[in-house]
Amino acid sequence: MGDLKERLLPKPASAMNLGGDASNRPFASFRQPFLGVDAIGLKKRGQGLRSWIRVDAATGDSQIIEIDKFTVMRRCDLPARDLRLLDPLFVYPSTILGREKAIVVNLEQIRCIITADEVLLLNSLDSYVLQYVVELQRRLKASNEVWQSDASDLNKWKGSRDFGDVSRNASSDYLPFEFKALEIALEAACTFLDTQAAELEIEAYPLLDELTSTISTSNLERVRRLKSRLVALTRRVQKVRDEIEQLMDDDGDMAEMYLTEKKMKMDTLSYGGDQSISGYRLSDGPHTVSAPVSPVSSPPDFRKLEKSFSFARSRHESMRSSESTAQNIEELEMLLEAYFVVIDSTLNKLTSV
Numbered sequence: 001m002g003d004l005k006e007r008l009l010p011k012p013a014s015a016m017n018l019g020g021d022a023s024n025r026p027f028a029s030f031r032q033p034f035l036g037v038d039a040i041g042l043k044k045r046g047q048g049l050r051s052w053i054r055v056d057a058a059t060g061d062s063q064i065i066e067i068d069k070f071t072v073m074r075r076c077d078l079p080a081r082d083l084r085l086l087d088p089l090f091v092y093p094s095t096i097l098g099r100e101k102a103i104v105v106n107l108e109q110i111r112c113i114i115t116a117d118e119v120l121l122l123n124s125l126d127s128y129v130l131q132y133v134v135e136l137q138r139r140l141k142a143s144n145e146v147w148q149s150d151a152s153d154l155n156k157w158k159g160s161r162d163f164g165d166v167s168r169n170a171s172s173d174y175l176p177f178e179f180k181a182l183e184i185a186l187e188a189a190c191t192f193l194d195t196q197a198a199e200l201e202i203e204a205y206p207l208l209d210e211l212t213s214t215i216s217t218s219n220l221e222r223v224r225r226l227k228s229r230l231v232a233l234t235r236r237v238q239k240v241r242d243e244i245e246q247l248m249d250d251d252g253d254m255a256e257m258y259l260t261e262k263k264m265k266m267d268t269l270s271y272g273g274d275q276s277i278s279g280y281r282l283s284d285g286p287h288t289v290s291a292p293v294s295p296v297s298s299p300p301d302f303r304k305l306e307k308s309f310s311f312a313r314s315r316h317e318s319m320r321s322s323e324s325t326a327q328n329i330e331e332l333e334m335l336l337e338a339y340f341v342v343i344d345s346t347l348n349k350l351t352s353v
Contacts, residue, residue, distance in 0.1 A: 051123035053133055057116065057177040060140035062133055064123060072120065076102040076113050086111040086122055093239045094189070096182075096247060098256035101263075103178055107189035107240065114181045116259040128188050135184050143180070176260040179335060186244075186339040193237050194346045200230060204353050234350045241347055244340045254329045254336075 049066040056062075067075075069083055077100055085092050085106045097104040103114040109128040112121040119136065121129065175183065204226055211219045247253055 053119075053121040053123050053129075055119040055121070055133060055136055055140075055181075057118055057140070060137045060144075062137065072113070076115055076120070078102055078104065078113070086113070088122065088124075094236070094243050096243050098247075098253050100256070101259065103182060103257055103259065105182065105185045107185050108192050108236070110185045110188050112181070112185065114178045114259070116176075116178060116263045119181045128192055132184055132188050135187075136181060139180055139184070140177075143174075175331070175335070176258070178257065178259045179332060182257075183335060183339075186336075189240060190339055190342045190346070193233070193240065193343070194349075196233055197237070197346050197349050200226070200233060201349060201353055204230070230350065230353060234347070237343060237347045237350060241340065241343045244336050244343065248333055248336050248340065251329055254332050257332065 049068050052065050052067060052072075054063050054065050069080070072078070072083060073080060082097060082099065082104045084090060085095050085097070085104060088111070092106060094108065095104070095106045101115060105112050105114060109124065109126045110121070110132055112119055112132075121132065123129075207219070207222055207226060211223055
């Protein structure tokens with residue numbers, strides 16, 4: 001009886017082995033070790049190397065390079081949130097962003113970073129990506145040949161006042177490199193969406209005719225699937241259209257996308273400023289370049305003159321920049337307007353189905 005009572009009644013807490021092996025603890029067999037998320041693995045995955053297709057602006061040569069995310073950020077002066085738009089692991093709507101030194105393009109299959117010197121295109125086996133590279137190389141090669149022929153024409157007409165034939169031979173839409181790359185991306189996206197819209201239209205009309213003649217469960221299911229595909233495609237086309245329209249409505253965003261012009265101005269300002277100041281000091285007697293003058297010993301007239309010269313130069317450059325920007329924005333606006341008409345026609349085709 002004592003043995004039965006001892007087995008049935010629970011033991012006091014002091015008698016339990018709380019500090020011993022875990023297998024002797026109550027409910028120990030039901031406890032599992034904590035399985036945490038592999039944060040290190042996810043971090044390496046997000047910061048790992050990615051394959052990019054690089055197209056050089058000067059030569060048109062392409063090569064495949066593998067660089068990590070932070071290298072791209074430093075190379076193109078972009079924040080991390082802009083690179084997330086190009087990440088194939090995420091699904092983002094079509095976007096065109098103009099930054100200080102780059103244009104970020106996410107248009108359907110084309111995901112690239114355009115700078116004044118190169119295009120970094122996410123490497124993919126998609127046919128539209130390969131066609132983008134081939135078309136960009138072809139246009140760069142054709143543009144270089146045109147420039148060479150124009151240079152020979154200028155040499156031929158040198159010394160003559162009549163340059164009318166030369167100006168007529170030169171095309172009025174000589175776009176900088178970044179706009180050539182942007183135009184091909186817009187062309188690829190509009191072509192891809194218009195092709196899908198045409199295929200959907202060809203599939204829709206026979207199905208609707210069959211549904212009007214025979215109403216059945218299978219026909220209704222096919223129409224439902226077609227309708228969902230139509231809605232999804234319409235949203236994508238609408239997004240591209242809105243993105244182009246938003247760019248055309250904002251002069252500041254369009255001016256931000258003139259990367260080659262901004263780079264040339266920065267190079268000219270940095271070079272011209274150094275030359276002007278050094279030239280003034282060389283012309284002045286006591287001040288030489290080899291022996292810089294301290295601010296304490298320099299005369300106040302010289303400091304005032306240098307400050308006034310710097311202010312006048314910056315004001316002149318700002319006025320000239322605003323005038324040229326207002327003139328050049330029309331060029332980009334015409335380019336965007338052409339593809340706005342194309343994508344708007346595709347949208348009307350989808351809404352009429």
